[in-house]
Amino acid sequence: MNVKPNLDRSNRENIIYMVIMFIGGLALLYYNALAGIGFIAVSGVVFYLNLKNNESKKIEWMRYVENLSLNMDKIAKKAIRYLPIPMCVIEFNGKITMHNDKFSEIIGRDRLLDENIKDVVGEIDLTKVLNDENEMYSEIEYKDKRYSIVYRVIKNRTNSDVDYMMVLYWLDKTDYLNLKEKYINEKTVIGIIEVDGYEEVIKSADEENRPLITADIERVLSTFETESKAAMKRVSKDKFFLVMNREELKKIELDKFEILDKIRHIDHGNTLPVTISMGVGIDGETINDNFKMAVGALDLALGRGGDQVVVKTKDNFSFYGGKSKAVEKKTKVKSRLIGHALREIINQSEDVLIMGHRYPDMDAMGAAVGIYDLCKACGKESNIVLENLNDSIEIFAKKIKKDKYYKGIFINHETAIERCKEDTLVIVLDTHRPNFTECPKLLEISDKVVVIDHHRRGVEFISDAVLLFHEIYVSSTCEMVTELIQYMDENIKINKMTAEGLLAGINLDTKNFAFKTGVRTFEAASYLRKIGADTIEVKKLFNADISDFTTKAEIIQNTKIINNRICIGYTSSEIDNVNVIIAKAADELLNIRQVEASFVLGQKDGKVFISARSLGDINVHVMMEKLGGGGHIDIAGAQLKNVSLKKAYNMVHEIIEEFLEEDK
Structure with a gap:
């Protein structure tokens, strides 16, 4: 190993020696002049020769350093040229200033200097590294190869200036990513298939x-x-139990599970359609995880009305199908069983709190009063949690408050939270989504929650209920509560006003017995009429002000019909009962010839309300679910926060356009 000699130190030592010799010469000159002069002369010659020798060594060392530098440049250039990783050096404007042979190989040509990197490999993002000197990464696909590009900003000093360049290292990840993709595609997928209402479908056909x-x-x-x-x-x-791999599932998803349509075409004189529901579990840590997710997905598919596929991962759900209405079950065995179970739970509870969804309508309020009366018949005190009245229930709620029979029936959120304990029975009506309830805090406190609902099940639901009565084919929650009252105990009697509230809820959700009305709906209405419900009084609960008609007229004037099938309207008027008005307007718009679905928007208190209605062929529940809402196949809605009316209108318009494009 060559070591640079310390020439400066040698010069300093020579000067010291010469000074000592000069002093010695002067001393010798004092004793012998001739000898002193000779000694000084010889010392001078030695000093001169030594200086000349040092200068020669310095020149030789400089030549050595220059040669070494040239050799290092050659080595560095060769190392870059033959580097096994494709590499190029570019300026910040994209101009290529240097590259190696491997980079030429992936591009397919040699002469690349002074060309722009974007012209060579296509669009590549260089902006993100402009202000960052650390290594950064990006992915790019080029000529059927996939690369991970490593960026490194370097300083290039020239005289007093500093230029910045970028070094790009191209790491070929094609084989790794192909292997990863193959691994993912070969992962096991678990599916469970159930024929919807198999017994009812079979019985609907002739025996042969x-x-x-x-x-x-x-x-x-x-x-x-x-x-x-x-x-x-x-x-x-x-x-049926199904096992397949992920790659085949992708193909089936691209076809949107055509098996749903094929099954639906089975017709041998059966009056009820043949449909299936399927739950699929993927991406679990184990096969058992996938199985559990498949079971949960199937429950969700059935809770949403069947005739659909739900694909569940650890973090997400995908939905396919859901074009058919749920088939009404004529047997009332479940209602009887739920009724007896609910009576036992009520009898074992010291305190009962009842609540519906936020901004309750007559279905939620009628059902709540029905449960209140049921608890009273069981000898248990209960209360309905209600913070504020709205126009949907105002007439009925005021009548209830005036009647001594319902004294102290309503309590606000604060009182309910203070009263609620772990063993307090909380009965949730007309919703199964915790964040949609009147007071979600109660669900966190109580360990005894009962859910009674008829809406198609969404991703978010109350999963730890001690009793769940969830039937999506039923017209309304009031119908379900009426059946519970009817079959819980023959001796149970309810108040006339309670019966009117229940009948009003059925009227509301069936649009005066026009939608989702089955045999059991009429039987429930008949029972309520028999125990004293006055249809005239029920009609009075829905009386509207003249301003409501004016707002509906504005909505109709602002209505646009898309593709002669779907209409969308809105009102910019901020009125207290805007959610009620837009629901009525959506119903009215279905009377337009050829219109199959309607969407109406309104705003209040910084929220945009959306009401969606359908004649049955268009699933408005799925469309509203994209906005965080839900409902039924023919009646649905959504609420949007921190969104302007114009933006919400555009969002709904886009969803309609997507549906029409997919439905071609």
Whole structure:
């Protein structure tokens, strides 16, 4: 190893030696003049020769350093040129100033200097590294290869100026990503398929055709198994267990699960359509995790009305289908069982709190008063949690307050929270979403929650209820509560005004028995009428002011019809009962010829309310779910916070356009 000599130190030592010799010469000159002069002369010659020798060594060292620098430049250039990783150096404007052979190989040509990197490889983002000297990364695909580009900002000093350049290292990740993709595609997917209302569907056909329906169901599912390269096993008369890989699931998702349509085409004289629900679990840590997610997904699919597929991952849900209305179940066995269970829970509870959803309507309030009367018949005191009145329930609530029978029926949030304990029974009506309830805090305090609801199930739901009565085919929550009262105990009697509230709730959600009305709906209404419900008094609960008609006229004037199928309207008037008015206007718009669905928007207190209605062929529940709302296939809605009316209108318009594009 060569070490630079310390020439400066040698010069300092020589000067010291010469000074000592000069002093010695002077001393010798004092004793012998001739000898002293000779000694000084010889010392001078030695000093001169030493200086000359040092200068020669210095020149030799400079030449050595220059040669070494040239050699290092050659080595560095060769190292860059033959670096096994593609690399290029560019200016901040994208101009290539240097590159190696590997970079030329991936580009496919040699002459790349002074060209712009964007012209060579296409769009590449350089802006994010302009103010960052640390290494940064980005992904790019070029000529069927996928690269991870590592950026490094370097300083290039020239005289007193400093220029900044970027070094780009191209790491080929194609093989790794292909292997990763293959691994993901081969992951196991678990599915559970259930034939919706199998018994009812089979019974709806003539006896000689029933085996044909079963055979066709098995044929369609068997074809699906073969085409998807899956393994399927029938586990009961109406359930099938399915195993496939992720790659095949992707293909099926692209086709939006055509099996739903194929099953629906089975027709052997059955009056009820054949539909299936499927729950799929993917991306779990284990196969057991996927199975549990598939079970949860199937429950969600059934809770949303069936005839659909729900694909569940650890963090997300995807929905497919949901075009059919839920089939009414004529048996009332479940209502009887729920009724007896609810009576036991009420009898075991010291305190009962009842609540519906925020901005309650007559379905929520009628059902709440029905449960209140039911608790009273069981000898238990209860209260309905209600913070503020709204125009939907104002007439009925004021009548209730005036009647001594319902003394102290309503309590506000603060009182309810103070009273609520872990063993307090909280009964939630007309919603299953915790954040939509009148007072969500009660759900956090109480360990005894009962849910009674008829809305199609959303992703968010009260999962730890001790009793769940969730039937999406039922017209209204009031119908469900009426059946519970009817079959809980023969001796239970309810107040006339309670019966009118329940009938009003049924009237509201069925649009005067025009929508979602089944045999059991009329039976419930008949029972309420028999125990004293006055239809004239019920009608008075829905009386409106002249301003309501004016607002509806404004909505109709602002209505736009899209593709002769769907209309969308709005009101810019901020009135207290805007949510009620837009719901009525949405119903009115369905009377327009050829219109199959309607959407109406209104605003109040910084929120935008959306009411959606359909004649049944268009699933407005799925469309409203994209905005965080929900409801039924033909009646749905949503509420948007921190969004202007114009922006909300555009959002709904885009959802309508997406639906029409997909429905082509």
